[in-house]
Amino acid sequence: MANGDGPAGDGGEPGAATRLHGFSRDELHGLLADMLLYRRFEEKAEEAYAIGKIGGFCHLHIGQEGLAAGAIKPLRADDLVVTAYREHTQAIAKGIDPRAVMAELYGRTGGCSGGRGGSMHLFDTAVGFYGGHGIVGAQIPLGAGLAWAIRYRGGDQICVCFMGDAAVNQGAFLESLNMSAVWKLPVVYVVENNGYGMGTAFSRVSATDVEARSGAYGIPAHTVDGQDALETYRFFERLAERVRRGAGPQFVNAVTYRFRGHSMSDPVSGTYRSKEEVESHVRGRDPIALLRDRLMEAALLTRKELEGIDADARAACDDAAAFADASPLPAPSTLYDHVYAEINPNGRLFLDGREGAPAGGRAGGGGRTPAGGGAKGGRRG
Amino acid sequence: MANGDGPAGDGGEPGAATRLHGFSRDELHGLLADMLLYRRFEEKAEEAYAIGKIGGFCHLHIGQEGLAAGAIKPLRADDLVVTAYREHTQAIAKGIDPRAVMAELYGRTGGCSGGRGGSMHLFDTAVGFYGGHGIVGAQIPLGAGLAWAIRYRGGDQICVCFMGDAAVNQGAFLESLNMSAVWKLPVVYVVENNGYGMGTAFSRVSATDVEARSGAYGIPAHTVDGQDALETYRFFERLAERVRRGAGPQFVNAVTYRFRGHSMSDPVSGTYRSKEEVESHVRGRDPIALLRDRLMEAALLTRKELEGIDADARAACDDAAAFADASPLPAPSTLYDHVYAEINPNGRLFLDGREGAPAGGRAGGGGRTPAGGGAKGGRRG
Amino acid sequence: MADVAEITYREALNAAMCQEMDRDDSVFLLGEEVAEYDGAYKVSRGMLARYGDRRVVDSPISELGFAGLCVGAAMAGLRPICEFMTFNFSILALDQVVNSAAKMLYMTNGQVSVPIVFRGPTGAALQLSAQHSQACETYYVHAPGVKLATPATPADAKGLLAAAIRDDDPVAVMEGELLYNVRGEVPDEEYVIPLGVADVKRTGDDVSIVTHGKMVHVALQAARVLAREEIEAEVLDLRSLRPLDADAILETVAKTNRVVCLEEGWPFAGVGAQIVSLIQDEAFDDLDAPVLRVTQADVPMPYAKNLEQLAKPGVKAVVEACRKVLYVPNAAT
Amino acid sequence: MADVAEITYREALNAAMCQEMDRDDSVFLLGEEVAEYDGAYKVSRGMLARYGDRRVVDSPISELGFAGLCVGAAMAGLRPICEFMTFNFSILALDQVVNSAAKMLYMTNGQVSVPIVFRGPTGAALQLSAQHSQACETYYVHAPGVKLATPATPADAKGLLAAAIRDDDPVAVMEGELLYNVRGEVPDEEYVIPLGVADVKRTGDDVSIVTHGKMVHVALQAARVLAREEIEAEVLDLRSLRPLDADAILETVAKTNRVVCLEEGWPFAGVGAQIVSLIQDEAFDDLDAPVLRVTQADVPMPYAKNLEQLAKPGVKAVVEACRKVLYVPNAAT
Ligand SMILES: Cc1ncc(C[n+]2csc(CCOP(=O)(O)OP(=O)(O)O)c2C)c(N)n1
Numbered sequence A, B: 001m002a003n004g005d006g007p008a009g010d011g012g013e014p015g016a017a018t019r020l021h022g023f024s025r026d027e028l029h030g031l032l033a034d035m036l037l038y039r040r041f042e043e044k045a046e047e048a049y050a051i052g053k054i055g056g057f058c059h060l061h062i063g064q065e066g067l068a069a070g071a072i073k074p075l076r077a078d079d080l081v082v083t084a085y086r087e088h089t090q091a092i093a094k095g096i097d098p099r100a101v102m103a104e105l106y107g108r109t110g111g112c113s114g115g116r117g118g119s120m121h122l123f124d125t126a127v128g129f130y131g132g133h134g135i136v137g138a139q140i141p142l143g144a145g146l147a148w149a150i151r152y153r154g155g156d157q158i159c160v161c162f163m164g165d166a167a168v169n170q171g172a173f174l175e176s177l178n179m180s181a182v183w184k185l186p187v188v189y190v191v192e193n194n195g196y197g198m199g200t201a202f203s204r205v206s207a208t209d210v211e212a213r214s215g216a217y218g219i220p221a222h223t224v225d226g227q228d229a230l231e232t233y234r235f236f237e238r239l240a241e242r243v244r245r246g247a248g249p250q251f252v253n254a255v256t257y258r259f260r261g262h263s264m265s266d267p268v269s270g271t272y273r274s275k276e277e278v279e280s281h282v283r284g285r286d287p288i289a290l291l292r293d294r295l296m297e298a299a300l301l302t303r304k305e306l307e308g309i310d311a312d313a314r315a316a317c318d319d320a321a322a323f324a325d326a327s328p329l330p331a332p333s334t335l336y337d338h339v340y341a342e343i344n345p346n347g348r349l350f351l352d353g354r355e356g357a358p359a360g361g362r363a364g365g366g367g368r369t370p371a372g373g374g375a376k377g378g379r380r381g
Numbered sequence C, D: 001m002a003d004v005a006e007i008t009y010r011e012a013l014n015a016a017m018c019q020e021m022d023r024d025d026s027v028f029l030l031g032e033e034v035a036e037y038d039g040a041y042k043v044s045r046g047m048l049a050r051y052g053d054r055r056v057v058d059s060p061i062s063e064l065g066f067a068g069l070c071v072g073a074a075m076a077g078l079r080p081i082c083e084f085m086t087f088n089f090s091i092l093a094l095d096q097v098v099n100s101a102a103k104m105l106y107m108t109n110g111q112v113s114v115p116i117v118f119r120g121p122t123g124a125a126l127q128l129s130a131q132h133s134q135a136c137e138t139y140y141v142h143a144p145g146v147k148l149a150t151p152a153t154p155a156d157a158k159g160l161l162a163a164a165i166r167d168d169d170p171v172a173v174m175e176g177e178l179l180y181n182v183r184g185e186v187p188d189e190e191y192v193i194p195l196g197v198a199d200v201k202r203t204g205d206d207v208s209i210v211t212h213g214k215m216v217h218v219a220l221q222a223a224r225v226l227a228r229e230e231i232e233a234e235v236l237d238l239r240s241l242r243p244l245d246a247d248a249i250l251e252t253v254a255k256t257n258r259v260v261c262l263e264e265g266w267p268f269a270g271v272g273a274q275i276v277s278l279i280q281d282e283a284f285d286d287l288d289a290p291v292l293r294v295t296q297a298d299v300p301m302p303y304a305k306n307l308e309q310l311a312k313p314g315v316k317a318v319v320e321a322c323r324k325v326l327y328v329p330n331a332a333t
C-alpha cells in the first residue's frame, strides 16, 4: 500500500466477503506486508547491533508497528511527519527506502542522513519525514512549526507529530499544544502510549492519564488501539481528512506496547515490568499477529501467502543490510561539511584552527586535509 | 490584622450587626488598613520612580491589592510565599516591613535584599517570603520545591505560589503542576488573572480559560473574585486549612485587574486595552473602594475612621520613603559578596582578575579594594 | 551616491525587517508583543499594520515553544524572525537553539537547513538586576552551527540584520536596549552587510581595542579620552562573532602590538577569552604586552545603581587597560 | 593508613552519595530513573532500597521543572542531588541553573543559599550523535554563582561529589559515561576533596597538559607515548573549573614553560580559552611557546564511527600538540 492511496474500498472487487473493514484483499496484504517489513527490519537491526555493525543508541519499535502503518500509511505523500528517536519503522512507513534507513544505522554515506545522524536522526525531506529527534519533547514545537509553515503557505497538507507517553510531561508539550490551538494549526499530535518512559511506568510520574492532557488547550482528544492496525488506519484516515479541511489540531492517545527493552542495553523486562506482563502482550497484543489471524479467519490470507509476504520482508531486510554494509563510510574530508550552509564565507566559522578546518573566505585557503584528530594549527611566521 | 490570626470572629463582640462575613469590626478595619497601606505604598513608589529615586523595572500592584490581603493574610507566619515581579504588596502582606521594601526599591542597604535585588527580587526568609522572580514562570517550580521541602520535613506549613495569567503558557507550569500532583505537595498555585500579560490579552494567546489549565493534572481549580477582599480572605482561609491537612495541590484563578500600566514605562491604556475598559474597572471594581463602601453601608466604618486609617497608611509610606532615602547605598567593597557562600576558598572563584576581586585561599591575599570599574589586574613579575 | 538618512538603531532594525519582508514572503516576525504592542521596545512599530497578522504575530510567553515552532517553520523553508523580548529569556529556549537549530543541518547531512533569525536585546540596560541584565553571547557562540551578529550602529543594525535574514543558517542578532535610541546615518536603499567582516570604527597606531556590540561605544569614548594623552587607539568592531573576522584581528594586532579585549559579559569562557586564545596562538610574537581583558565584574548584576555601575565595564577601565598594555602608568587609585 | 578498596568510578559516586545521605537527612536524590531503575547508568544502584522513596525519587521527564523544584527545595534548606540523565538534557533546565540557582544568593543579599548538586555524565560516549554528545562545561562555568567539579578518577569522584554535596553553593558535578567503569583505589572511610584544588596526575618537566574530566585519561596516555621519546609531560587535572586552581596552573607553566590545554568540548569560548587567557595574562613571560589547545572539532558530533573518532580530541592530537610546543617536528602526515 503506497502513500497517498486514499481511502480503501474502491477496488471494484466482487463482494463484501472479500473485504475487511472496507479494505480490499490487496490492501490488507499490503498492510500486513508493511508491518512485517517493519518487524523484520527491526530484527535485522537487532542482529546488526549485536555484531557491532550499528553503534550508539538503537530504540526498536517492535510491538508498535500498528502505529507506523496505521497512522502514517493513510497520509498523503506531501504530508509531514516528525517524531522522536524510536523512528525506524515510521521512517520506512513514510517512504524512506529501508536500505537508506539501514545504511544510516550503519553510519554510512548511503544512509538517509548520510551516516551523520544515526538511528535517532533519520531524515528525508523528499518524502516529508522530518526526523528523528533525541531530546524528549523537542519535536513537539518542531511539529507545530512544520504545521505553521503549511498554514502560512495555504497548503492543505497536515503534519503528524509523534511522541512517547513520557514526553507529555515536558513543558514543550503545553507550549506547543496551546500555540497550535490558538493558531488552529493543521497538526495531529500522536502519543505512542506504550505505558513506559524507559523504566518508569507512566502512572508513577504522571498525575493523570494521557488523554486528559489536551483538554487544557481545548484540543480534542481521541484514544485508539494502536495494536489494531485496521482500526488505527481508518481512524487516522478520517482524522487526517478533517484536519486537512480545517478542523484544527488533534490529539491522539494511541495505546500500544513495546516488546523490547527501551534501547539495546535495556533488558526486555526487569524491575519496572514483569516478564509476565511483557509476555501477555507479546502473546495477545502483537499487532502483526492480530492482523494475520484476522485475515486468516476471514479467509483473506493463506498460510502460503503469509510465508510469501514474510519471505519478501526478510529478503528486503537482508538486501538493506547488504546495501548498508557495502555503503562507504563518510570521507574524513567531509567532517566540516554541513555545519553551515556555506563553508567558506567571510571570517572564520570554525574556531578550532585545525589544519583540516576550512579557514574562511578572506583568510584564503583552508584546504580540506583531514584533521587527524585535531591539534591546533601551527603559528604563523 | 497580623499573620497567623487564624479565622476571624472569635473576638466576643456584642452582636451580629457588628460583623461582616464573620469578621469583627477591628478585623475589617485591619484589612482595610492593610489594603490602603498597599495602595499608598505603590503610589509612593510611583512618585519616587518619577523623580529617579527608583530605577529599573517597577511593576505596580494597584488594583490587585485584594489578592495580596485576601490570599496572604489568612496564612500562618511560617507558611511560605513565592511569586513573580509584581510583588511589593505581597511582600508587605507577608510581613516585610514597608521600610525594607521601599529601601529595596531605592537600592539601599536597608532593603530587604540589601539593595542588590530591587523591585523584582524582594526576599525575607524570616517571614517566609521567597521572592520576587523575574523570569515569567520560573517561580512555579520553585514553589513546588518549597512545598517539597515542607513535605520532606513533615511540616504542616503550606506554600502559596503566585503567578500572572500569562505564566500559565510557560512549560514550567505543566511540569510543576504535574509533579505537585504526583507528589501531593502542599502548594496553592494562585493565578493573579488580570487579563493581560503586558500588552497582550490572555485570550489572544491562550486557547482556553485559566481555570481549564489545572485539570490536565487532576488539580482542583477554583475561581475567586480577587476584588472582593473578604470573599478572597475566607476562601483562602478555608483552602489553606484543607491543604495543611493534606488535600494536595490546589489551583486558584483569582480574577482581578491591573489599574496601572504593565511597568512604569507602559501607559495605563493604549492599543491593547481602552481607556473606557480601565476606567470602568477603576470606578466599579476597585477592591479598596468596594470594601470601604461595604463597611460604610454596614455602618462598620465612619468617614472619620477612614480618614484616620488612610492618614496612617500615608504616614507609614512617607516614613518608608524617608527611611529608604536615608539608608546608605551598598559599599563598593561588597561587590563580590554573596556570589558564593564562602568568598575565599581554595582556587579562584572569580575570573575577572580585577584588583578588587577576592583571590582565593591558596593564592593568598586578594584584598577588598574597590574594583573601580575593572581592568584586569597586572601581570606577575 | 546612495541616499542616507539619520535614523535610530531601532528604526534601522525595523527598516531591515521591512526590507526583507518586502522582498520575500517567507519572512515573518513572531515573538512576544511584536504585533499589537509594536514590540516591547517598539522595534516592530507599524509592522502589524503593514504586513498583517499572518506575518507579524504575537506569541504567548512560551520561549521554548515559540522558538521551537520557528525552528520547525524554518525546517520547512520559511524564514522566521524570532524575537526574544530580551535574550535573558532565551535561556529557556536554548535547547531548541543548540540541539535543534544549530545541529540540524549537520545531522541531516545538509538536507534540512534552518534559516532562522533569533533577535532581541542582550546585556544590561539600567538597574534591571540579575535576571534581566545578562550578556548572552557565550551561549550562542559556543555551539557550532549558529552564527552571531552584534550590530553597534544603526547602519550595522540594518545591514547585519538584513544579512542575517537572508542567511541560510541560524543567526542570532544581539541588540542592546541602550542602543535603540542611538542615531546614525543609514542608507535608504537596499542594504546588506556580509557577516564575518569586522569594521575598524576608529583607526589608531598605539593600541587596539577589540570589541563588539554596545561596548563599541564605550571603546570609542575611551579612545577619545586616550587621544587627549596622545595615545591613538584603534577600535575594531567585530560585528559578528561567528563567523569571526580573524584576519582583521590579526591585522590590528600586527599594527599596534597591544590589545585590549572589551566585552559586556562575564569573563569565564567569554568572547574575549577566545580572542585571547586566537591572538596568542596566531600572533604571539606580535604582542608587546599580554592582551588585557575588560569584562563585567564576575558577579550577577546588582540592582543598586552604584554597584551596577561598578560591575559594568566602563570607559575608565578601558582607558586604564590601554595605558597598562602601553606600560603608561595609571594614576594611583 | 586509611583502608582503600579498588572500586569503579560509578561505585565511588554511589559511595559519596551514601556517605552524605547517611550523615545528613536533608540530602536526597531526585532525577529520571534514579530509584526503581537504579539510575540510567546504575550510579544510584541500591539507593532506593537503602533510603526509601522519600529520599530517592524518580521524576518525570521534566528537566526544567525538576531542576527548579530541586532549587526551590534547596532554597528552603534541603540539599538536593539533582541527577540529569546526561547534561545534554540539562540545557532545557539552564534557566533554573543560571537565573535561579546561580543568582539567588547574590540577589537575596546572602539570605537564600542554594546548596544543590547537579550531576550526571557530560560529553560524548560512543556514537550517540549530535544531541547526546555535548560537553556542557561552558554553560556551567560562564555564570558566576555556580561551581563545577569534573572528577576523572574513582577517588576524585568520591571526594569531589562529597564536597559538592556539603558545599553551600550550587555545584555541578560532571561525570562521564565512559568513566563509570574505570577502576581505582578509593578510601573506604569518609572522604572529601576540597573543590578548587587541582591535582598533578603525572609529573614531568618538559610540557604541561592542563585538562580535566575524561580527558585526563587521554592526557595520561599521551604522556606515556611521549615518554617513549623521552619527553616528560606533566598532567595537571584541574578537578574543578570553578573555583579554578590558578596557582597550580601557573606553577606548572613556570616549571615546563610549555602548555597544551586539552578539553572534550568545542573550542569557541571553551574552558581552554579561559585557561589560555589566564596564562597569557599572568605568565606571559614564562611561556616558551604559545599554548596550544586540543578540543573537539568545531562541529556537532557526527554519528558515523570514523567521523566521530576524528571529531573527538584524541591521544594522537595531544601528542602532536606537545611536540609542537616543544618544537619537536611531527612526522609528516
Ligand atoms: C530531555 C530528555 N530527557 C531525557 C532523555 C533520556 N530518555 C531518552 S528516551 C526516554 C524515555 C522516553 O519515554 P517515552 O517518551 O514514553 O518514549 P518511548 O521510549 O516509550 O518510545 C528518556 C528518559 C532524553 N533523551 N531527553
Ligand SMILES: Cc1ncc(C[n+]2csc(CCOP(=O)(O)OP(=O)(O)O)c2C)c(N)n1
Binding pocket: B086, B134, B135, B136, B137, B163, B164, B165, B166, B167, B192, B194, B196, B197, B198, B258, B262, C032, C061, C063, C085, C089, C092
Ligand atoms: C520568560 C520571560 N519572558 C518574558 C518576560 C517579559 N515579561 C515580563 S512581565 C511579562 C508579562 C507577564 O504577564 P502576567 O504573567 O500576566 O503577569 P502580570 O504582569 O499581568 O502581573 C513579560 C512578557 C519575562 N520577564 N520572562
Ligand SMILES: [Mg+2]
Binding pocket: A164, A165, A166, A192, A193, A194, A195, A196, A197, A198
Ligand atoms: Mg513510552
Ligand SMILES: [Mg+2]
Binding pocket: B164, B165, B166, B192, B193, B194, B195, B196, B197, B198
Ligand atoms: Mg497578567
